[in-house]
Amino acid sequence: MSNLKDAVVLVTGGTRGIGRACAARFAELGARVAICGRSQEAADKAAAELGPNVKGYACDIASAASVDALVDRVTEDLGTIQVLVNNAGITRDGLLMRMKDDQWNEVIQTNLNGAFYACRAAAKSMLKARYGRIINISSVVGLRGQAGQTNYAAAKAGMIGFTKAYAQEVASRNITVNVVAPGYIATDMTAELGEKATAAITEQIPMKRVGTPEDIAFAVAFLAAPEAGYITGTTLSVDGGIGM
Numbered sequence: 001m002s003n004l005k006d007a008v009v010l011v012t013g014g015t016r017g018i019g020r021a022c023a024a025r026f027a028e029l030g031a032r033v034a035i036c037g038r039s040q041e042a043a044d045k046a047a048a049e050l051g052p053n054v055k056g057y058a059c060d061i062a063s064a065a066s067v068d069a070l071v072d073r074v075t076e077d078l079g080t081i082q083v084l085v086n087n088a089g090i091t092r093d094g095l096l097m098r099m100k101d102d103q104w105n106e107v108i109q110t111n112l113n114g115a116f117y118a119c120r121a122a123a124k125s126m127l128k129a130r131y132g133r134i135i136n137i138s139s140v141v142g143l144r145g146q147a148g149q150t151n152y153a154a155a156k157a158g159m160i161g162f163t164k165a166y167a168q169e170v171a172s173r174n175i176t177v178n179v180v181a182p183g184y185i186a187t188d189m190t191a192e193l194g195e196k197a198t199a200a201i202t203e204q205i206p207m208k209r210v211g212t213p214e215d216i217a218f219a220v221a222f223l224a225a226p227e228a229g230y231i232t233g234t235t236l237s238v239d240g241g242i243g244m
Helices: 017-028 040-050 064-078 099-131 141-146 151-171 195-202 214-226
Strands: 008-012 030-037 054-058 082-085 132-137 175-182 235-238
Touching: 008 017, 008 099, 017 030, 017 040, 030 040, 030 064, 040 054, 040 214, 054 064, 064 099, 064 235, 082 099, 082 151, 099 132, 099 151, 099 175, 099 195, 132 141, 132 151, 132 214, 141 175, 141 235, 151 175, 175 214, 214 235
Parallel strands: 008 030, 008 082, 030 054, 082 132, 132 175, 175 235
Antiparallel strands: none
8 A cells, every 4th residue: 555655635534533543544654644623723733643744624524615615725735635534423322202403413414414525525626637535434333223323323324325326426537435334443432432331332243342443544544545446335344243
């Protein structure tokens, strides 16, 4: 994967967790990496910690106008985006019977619509260049569901269908679109579940360990490499076997 040197990469939600690990991996491979977070302060702090090859931007991924502006700024600063990683996401968990409209809408707007906005904006230059790699971060929850997360499961499952359809639209332009579906990964988001819940989930994982953000980053970097150019429209589960 040495051919990622000097590639321009945009990772949404790149200030922490899986997104941050992906940004770190791309930077290690010599890419020029843009990360975005909700605030410029958070994005700048993460970028400074990740090294000189990483630049931070503020973006509300749930806003089409904000995403369009982000892509324009990254293109102006770093050049044509060659790799897009749609990682930004939120949870607003709750049982369906008690779920409020805003809990549903916020998750769909950020997790699914945000990926749509980013693909639409970044693909304009990819289509002209006749080259691109798009990796959408879904979840094992999008494949098998999870009680209390109907909104999150719907968004992540929708991302898989979206990927398959979009991959067919852009395949002839040498643009691949794939999904990485993480299992239970140790991040700030999953830490909120607590030790007892984590232990119960770990027991269900055939490999008997929780995944790391770096496990996901390696898979993302693989799909982003030029050598992965004949893989498109697929879902790569990185879950320790829990999805079997």
